[in-house]
Structures are given as C-alpha cells and as structure tokens.
Amino acid sequence: MAASEESLRKALAVKLSAVEAHGNAVRALKAAKASKPEIDAAIEALNNLKLEKSSIEKQLQAAVSGGDGDGALSREAFRQAAVNTLERRLFYIPSFKIYRGVAGLYDYGPPGCAVKSNVLAFWRQHFVLEENMLEVDCPCVTPEVVLKASGHVEKFTDLMVKDEKTGTCYRADHLLKDFCNEKLQKDLTISAEKAAELKHVLATLDDLSAEALGAKIKEYGITAPDTKNPLSDPYPFNLMFQTSIGPSGLSPGYMRPETAQGIFVNFKDLYYYNGNKLPFAAAQIGQAFRNEISPRQGLLRVREFTLAEIEHFVDPEDKSHPKYFEVAGLEFLMFPREEQMSGQSAKKICLGDAVSKGIVNNETLGYFIGRVYLFLTRLGIDKDRLRFRQHLANEMAHYAADCWDAEIECSYGWIECVGIADRSAYDLRAHSEKSGVPLVAAEKFSEPREVEKLVIAPVKKELGLAFKGNQKNVVEALEAMNEKEALEMKAALESKGEVEFYVCTLGKNVPIKKNMVSISKEKKKEHQRVFTPSVIEPSFGIGRIIYCLFEHSFYTRPSKAGDEQLNVFRFPPLVAPIKCTVFPLVQNQQYEDVAKVISKSLTAAGISHKIDITGTSIGKRYARTDELGVPFAITVDSTKDVTIRERDSKLQVRVSVEEAASVVKSVTDGHRTWEDVWEKFPHHTSGSADD
Template sequence: MCEDKNSMRLEMENLLKRRFFYDQSFSIYGGVNGLYDYGPVGCAIKINIINLWRRHFILEEQMLEIDCSMLTPEIVLKASGHVDRFTDLMIKDTETGECFRADHLIEGYFEKLLETKDIDDEKKTEIKQLLPQIGNMNVEDIQQLIEKYNIKSPNTNNKLSEPIAFNLMFSTSIGPISQTKDYLRPETAQGMFVNFKRLLNFNQGQLPFAAAQIGNSFRNEISPRSGLLRVREFTMAEIEHFIDPIDKTHSKFDTVADLEIQLYSASNQINGETAQLIRLYDAVHSKLINNETLGYFIGRIYLYLIRIGIDKNRIRFRQHMDNEMAHYACDCWDAECKISSGWIECVGCADRSCYDLTQHTKFSGQRLVAERQLSVPKRVQITERKINSTIIGQIFRKDTSIVVKYLENLSENQAHSLHEKLEQENEKCTINEKEFIITRSMFKLETKEKIVQVEEFTPSVIEPTFGIGRLLYVTLEHNFKIRPEDNQRKYFTLPPLIAPYKCAVLPLSVNAEFKPFVKQISDLLTQANISHKIDTSSSNIGKRYARCDELGIPFAIAIDFDTLQQPYSIALRELESLKQVRVKIDEIVSVLQDLATEKVTWNEIFALYPIFTEQQTKRLEN
C-alpha cells in the first residue's frame, strides 16, 4: 500500500477519472482549464452533499431559500464593489506571454525554496513569515518580492512582467441592444441582498432571519489549477443571516458552546504559532471570535463538515489578518481542511457588518432597513416628500407616471438636493433620455415632528459561504483508502448520507433463478427511495464487490443460493470491514433505510443479525 501522500493522491485522481466521478469539460476537444463535468457518481455525491447542507442549515435553522438569476446588471456589482475591486494580480512571462496569478506563483516558488538546502535558517524564517501574507499584498509589494528574490517564469526561466490587476468576472450583455455591461454573477450573495425587503416582509418584519441560496457562480481565474480546487464555474451554497447590529447574541449558541475547535487566530499567524484547540464559549467570551452569532455558525459549519465525512483532526478555522480583512468586516474566519497539498479554504464565515445593504440602498435609492421597537417612545423630526401628481399630470400628461416614479425613487440626498434647488429656480431633469422641467409646485420636502414607537436601522449580516466542489474533493481525499492486503483494491469510506448509491445488488452469478430476486429487491428499494446499483455482469462476485467499493457504495446485497430457500434472505456486506450478515428480504428495506440515514450503525446491525460466513462467497470475493 502506498504511504506517500502524493502517490495516494495520484492513485485517487486516476480512479476518479477512470470511474468518471468528474473530468475536464470538452475533453474530446482537448478540454478547457477550470471547467469540469460531473459523471454519474460525482453528480450523486454532489447532490447528496447539497441535500445534507439544505437539511443541516435551511431546514434545521428555518432559513428562507431563494433562487436568483445568474445574469447580473453592472449597477448591482458596482454597488457591491465587484466591478472595482474583484481582482487578482496577474503577471506574464515576458517572452511567451503565459499568464500566472502572482500570489500563487510566488507561493509555489517559496515552497520549493524551503524544500532545498540552498538557503540558511534566517532566510527560511523570513520566507515562512512572508507566506501567509502574500495573498493580500498589493502591486508594489509583489513587485518588490519578485525583484528581491529574482523570481522567474517557472516553465521557461524568463523574466516576469510587472503585476497588473485582473478583474475576475465574466462580462456579457443582456439583450441584443444592451447599452450597459452585464456579468455572470461571481457569487450568489447579491441576490439575497437585493431581495432583502421582500424577505423581511415574508418574515413578518422580524429579525433575525437568514436567507440561503445554492447555485452556480463564475470567476475567470487567471490560471486554474488543482482540479476542483480552483475552477471557473462552480457551485456555491451561501447564507446571509440578518441581525440587529446592537444585538449579535444567538438563542442557540449554547448548543455549540462546548465544541472544541482548532482556531488559527491572526495573532497565531503573526507569531508563527500553530492553531489552538479552544472551546467556542471561551473564544466568544474572550472576544477572540467577535460575537455569539458568528461563533454559532462556526460551530454549525464544523459539525456539517464532520457529517459529510471530513476528518475533524484536519479541520481548522483561520482568522483573517488585518491586511486581508475587508474594511467593512468586523471579523472573518475561514474553515480550512488539510489535504495532501496543504491547507485549503472550503468555507468562509464573515461578519460583514451593514456594508452590503448600505451600498445597495445608496445605488438603488431603495431603503433596505428594518425596524426595532423602542422601550420608550421618542419625539423625532421626519421629512416627508410632497409630490403633486395632479399638477404633474396637467403638464406632462402621458409621461406623468414616469416623472412621479422618478421623484419617488430619489435617494434622501438626491431629494434634499432637488428641494434646495427648487427653492431658487426650476430644475431640468433627464428621465429616460427625455428632459422634464420640475417646479416647486410639483415637488417639495416638509419637515415635521412626530412621536415614534419604532426606529429604523440597517441590519448587519453574518455570511457563511461554502464551495461545494472543494468540499466534495476534500471529502473524497479524506475517505480514500487502499486495502493493505491488496494495493489494487481501492475504496472510499463515504458516510452513507452522501454515498452515491446506498447499496449494490449483486447476484452471485448469472444463474436465471436469481433474476426474479434481483427485480424484487430492486423494486422494493426503488419504492423506498433507496438509491442502488445493480451489477449482473458475468464477472465473479469478488470483482463486482471491488467495482462497487471503488464508487464508495457502503453496503452490498448478495443474492446467493441460500436466497432461493425459504425464508428468503440475502447476505448484506459492509464496505470497510467486509463483514456480512444474513437478512430476510422482507426486512432489508427497513435495515437499509436506517443505515442510509445513519439512524443505526453497522456495528448495531452486525450485533443484531446472524453473521454470514459462507465459504464459497468469501473465497470468490477474495
């Protein structure tokens, strides 16, 4: 059995390609970097990971799920900051023109340098301190590193160009005569922000509440690499949990407070220390984690990762350092999983403050706010718009609705500015490329005093973001194994909840007497919504078991000669232990349902049913 991590990874990736878990898109035409197609097995595992996510978060937390358009107008992404700031630094080979993502190229160069004996301890310490910071360096910092360490193009050893910012969004146009630039969405979050008012109304105006969305996003990566870990089209699952900024407690925090989780704080990273195992309660109450709601979601993310089969000993939450924290964020932690190539970010969990709703209010003119009840009523000055639609109608006639809507949608600043201008003279406004003269008799602001029981505020947002493809890859790598007695026997120990099929149905041979039982059992499983794979090929049952093991099918039903005798029964085999029990056919559905939903463990079933040790089957299997 191969012990080397890289060898194990290559063995696994060869298996994934051979059994078509996934493969590069359009491969018969040479393939396209960063695009992947999921085959039957990969597709099933991906769907099961998503379904478990939906159950773990949306159902258990009573979130509001929506499904928004992937095509996004430029104004939306201008408001969110993506148009101006959603960039990576790109450098080129000055001779060949080959493009590289700057931080990845430098990180790879430093990692190789650390493996050599050509540098002294002082230089190694310097590089180790630089590595965590490279991803957040600006153009000048990157250029200085390239010059200081004389970094060259990795494939040709040619000189590198100066880094430039490259926007990662795919641009497009909506409609044949679109005058604006539009984009394929780079994330699913914006659909939840722009629908905030509808979601708040659906939730009867009550906070906190969470919206959720699962769907594809697109990023025009400079140099995609590492299979599913960095791609140009991918599935995201995102949550926007809207809360009152003056109350970030969570009613269910106690349910995760005692979890001990590896936390890799900003200070750990700066001081060159390792992650520490810390109880969530202690992390929140010492303010290492900013607030209870953020801590609650870190706990829920951790539990979800374990449920889909990720090794808890290879999970850590890394806190963003000051130089990588968004200016509007209060705190941010990435769930990172360790794989053969190192730590990889799989989930982000950020307190984004009220930035997103504030920005969309500013750009759209729509007030994206909630209300809180005041303990004591207060007297406030309020400004109301007075729009005289009668006069507008008399002057503009068929254009009345256009002008009224324009005046209604002015932002507060725009409304105040127009009011002040109309105090002096009429104002010429361009609406839908047509000019209108607005007078004081049509529009003005009136300020008056009012006693209010509630006050408006802009909610803060806690945002957990999941990369489904990365989670799938990490789960596969963490569960890939090779039989110690036979290095050709490879298998995946996937949790039954996410396994592509819950069981296989395997007749011992092509004997015609077995066919009615194959159909009967398949029909029973289908009626019970238990996914299964039938293999009636002429290969011996040992080879067919091995094929099922390669797909990560946790249980297998063997139809043998004992099945032909009353009471009709089958041999049920578990993938990892290879142990078998004898189960009556009329009980197999309930047994598999309990195993597939993890209501019972294999050990409990093994203790409950007769052990099956039929020698012929065992000999054929081996």
C-alpha cells in the same frame, strides 16, 4: 520560522564551511606531499564532516517539508491514487475532454454528481429547513450596476504578469510564492536570514501592492516558467466573466462571482416576507464564476463552481442567537488570531469559551461556526483535519467585525472551504446608496422613547465668511463627526474658543471658532429605531468540500490474494452516491428474479441502488462497488435468505429476502447502526466473499 529549522540552517552553514576548509587542508597536505597516515587521517576527518553535513541536510529537508521526511512524497502518492480512482470511476471529468478540455472546468460524472446532490440535499436540510431560512434562486447573469455597488467591478482582481515575448499570462503572486517555496525546500544552502526573508514574503503575499510584487519579481530575477522570458510589471486583471445583456451591446453584465448579491438586493422584500422581523436568514445555492488567470490544484481552484451561501440579518445591537446553547458545548480545533501571530498551532477549544472570552466576536457568529462544524463532520470530514482559522487583521475587509474560515487539510495543505464572516452593514449600505432604495429595518418601540440626540449645527454664515469656496467641505466635515469627536470639540471650544480641525476633503487643518458651530444634545421622542442590519455570512465552496471529502474518505487495502491494492471510499450512507448494490451470486434466473424483487422494494423505499448481474466473481464485484463508496451490498445466494455485506468491515449478515430492503433503509436513514444489525442478525461466514 520554527526554531529547529533556523538552528539547522545555521548548523548547516557552519558544517559547509568546515567541509570547505577541510577540503582545502587535504589538498594542501597532498600538495605538500605529507605522509600517508597524515593524509588518510585528514581525509577521514573530511568524510566524517561530509556525513554530518548530509545528516543535517536530511533533518533540514524534513523540517521544511513539514516535519515529515517522506511527507511530501507520500502525500503526492496518496493524491495520485485517489485522483486516479476518482477520474477512472467518473467522479469527475475534465470538461470538454474530447476537445482537449479547458483549464479550471470540470464535470461531475454519475457518482460525483450523486455525491454533490446528496451534499446539497443535506445542506438544505441542515441549514435551510432546520433554521427556517428563506431560500432564493437568482440568475447568474448580473448587470454591471449591481457589481459596481458591491465593489466587484473595481476590486475583484488578481495581479497578472505577461511573458513579454509570448504574451502568456501568469498570476504574479503565484510566481513569487512558487519561487519562495522552491528556494526554501530545494536550496538548503541559503542562509537562515535569507530563509526568514522568503518566509516573510510568503506570509505577507496577500498584502503586497502591484509595485511591491513587481519589485520582488525583479529582485529575485523571476522569469516566465515555461520560456524563461522576462515578465511585464504586474497589473490588475478583473476575474469576472464579462458579457453583454440584450442585443444592443450597451448593457454590460457579468457572470456573478458569488451568490450573495442576489440576496442583498432582495433584502427589502425578504424582510417584508418575514413579517418585518429580525433576525432572519436567507440562503442561496447556485453557480458562481471566476475567470482565474491560471487555474491549478484540480477541483480546488476552478473557473465555475457551486456556492451555498447564507446571509443572516441581525440587529447590530443584539447579536445573540436563540439556539446558541445547542452548540456552545462543542469542542474542536480553532486557530485564533493570537495563536497565529505568536507562531503556535491550532488547538482544541470549547466554542462556548471562545465566545465568552471574546475570541469569537458574537453569539450568532459562534452559532454558525458550530453548525458548520456539525455539517462538515456529519458529511464525513475528519475532525482532526478540520480547523477554524480566524482571519488576521490584514486579511479582513475594513468593515468586517470578525471572520473565521473552516479549513480542511488535504494533500494540498489546509484549504479554505467555508468562510464565516460578520460583514456588518457594509453590503446593505452599499446597495442602499447606489440604488437609492433604503435597505433598513426598524425596531418599533412598544411606547415612544425619549432619546438624547447629538445635534451639530454649523453656522453657515460665519463659516462662509471664514472659508469662502471651501465652506461646503467644512460644513460636511463638521456634520460627519461622530459623537466622541463632536463632544471633544464642544469641550475644546468652550475652554479655548478655537480648535484646529482636519477636513479630509481639503487635506488640511482649518481653525474653527466658537461662533462657527453649535453642538448640543437634545431630547426627542421616538417611536422606532431605524437601522441597517448587520449580516453574518457563512459561504460554502461546495466543490472544495466535496474534494476534501473524497480525500478524507479514500483508503486502500490489499486484495485477499495480497497481489494488489484495492481502493475504497468510506463515505457515510448520507453522501454515498449509491446506497446499495444487489448481486445474484451466480448467473441464474431464480437469483435474478429475487434480485429484481429486492430492487423493487429498494426503489419503493427511495434507496438508490444498482443491480449487477454480470458473471464477474463476487469479489471483483465487491471491489468495484467499494471504489464507488457503496456502503452495502446484498448478495443473492438463495431464494429465501440473502447476505448483506458492510463495505469497511467486510462483515456479512443473513437476512430474509423480505427484510433485506428495510434493513438497508434503516441503516442508511440512520435509524440504526451497522453494529445494531450485526447484533441482531445471524452472521454469514462463507469464505467465498471478497475473493
């Protein structure tokens, strides 16, 4: 808890009891019929105390809502304005709206669909093409065996509680989270200790077992939000959409919860395709599905979404990256584990320093963090509202070497949009084991190498005599020792002749004597080293990135008359749904013909555009396209020259009809900037624009 908040809570508690005491004192004076001046003085003192109390309350309110008194309110208003525009202009639409929709399912309407396809095209350019990745396209329908191996059948669950009377389902952690947040933000009278406890619950929410969650729900008396009915104990609900493959009903399948598994099961073929060489990356863009218990936060938590995932396979003994130097100089907001634990906030760090200091585990992970930063900022994500947060130890899977999330700040807070994880060899090992097909790579030595190998040879006869039916467990445990354990045992046996040895499958220590096992190091010639590659996985939630991009691009400005607020999306040309509009200034055949000529050149140049020949005022037409984030508008007001208007500056230049398309193309392709255009061409200063 921030120091100021804690001291404010304490100060408030003091002030509250002072107000109570003084209130009692005033009542006592009145009862004792004290003199008027005495009573008046006491009342004034009480009023002053009340004022001080209010002031502390306001400060506390500001502190709990993020240090910005009207923050929550203005964030809410901003989101409303943005979402209204997005829905009204069909960037997205609640799916199956005429049937009252389905929670957590959204359509992209025309401009949203264009933004999405631009984002995906840039992703393909930035990652797949520039890095020569092997892109694959696997089905969504996935047989159970694959998702058993990956662990999803067993572990891809959320804890759910049911309204005991109506059967309505809720996510248990959401209810507890909402309770804690509400209490912290709305109930200013709770003690500093209670506040600290609630904050601790919020911080450890992801770690709570079903039992612990259930206990907290009981302790806090949390009930069903809609009915106030009592809730069931929490139990796990698998988030995969289940189905059945084929007509027999005997082959269970699921809609994939991520695209990654399709790549892992193809590792052997892809490695071969890559000439049996490491490192290489495979990539996949596609739909993924999560049957959320109770979707919320609009586009951020949905039941079907587009993922773009990269699996970069690398030798675990060499995680360097040949192009690392290209990103090592980048500097941006990072939020390492240490800073989170010590209550600091994210800070600007040079990526190269983070890698060399070991804050980021390895070069390849660092390389992808840098590439993700470039990808997101080039799309138009504000770099001051983008941070890379390292997973805390308790957030990471036990096998992961390191994990960083690209988080983007929007009106809902900091949202995880890209996960970049070093998953070590976990996935390939799991599928090797389950399928029986070895998913390994080999490093061929140019000449055979002499290697020292640890050899653990249990003496089965002796072990059999000593442990009878348990012999097998003991043998397996001995063979499973790593080098360090084995050498320690060897030393101990040589010095003491006997050691206690823990056999986990028996759940107890057994005594091992010197004659029961031989441990030695032997030299062998090897021609190659066979190993399971590590995988570094950048995984992009495309819908979340797009939603954050919408918020970061949205702003309002007053109309020229000042009587209304106009909405604008400042999309860079790269992602703008339409690059250019063409307007004949007035309805007239000549101008329309010119507009058609320009439209034809724009089509030939591959620039997506729209002609608007309605008789609406030019200002209204500008406002309409600003709402779609169209960066340029060509207005035809003569048959020789036309104006080109830039969306954000509203500045206009005059160019010839023949040049118009190529000028727009050069700016949207990034071959020159609007500033270059503004330098080169005569300015247009008619007062008629944007009326």
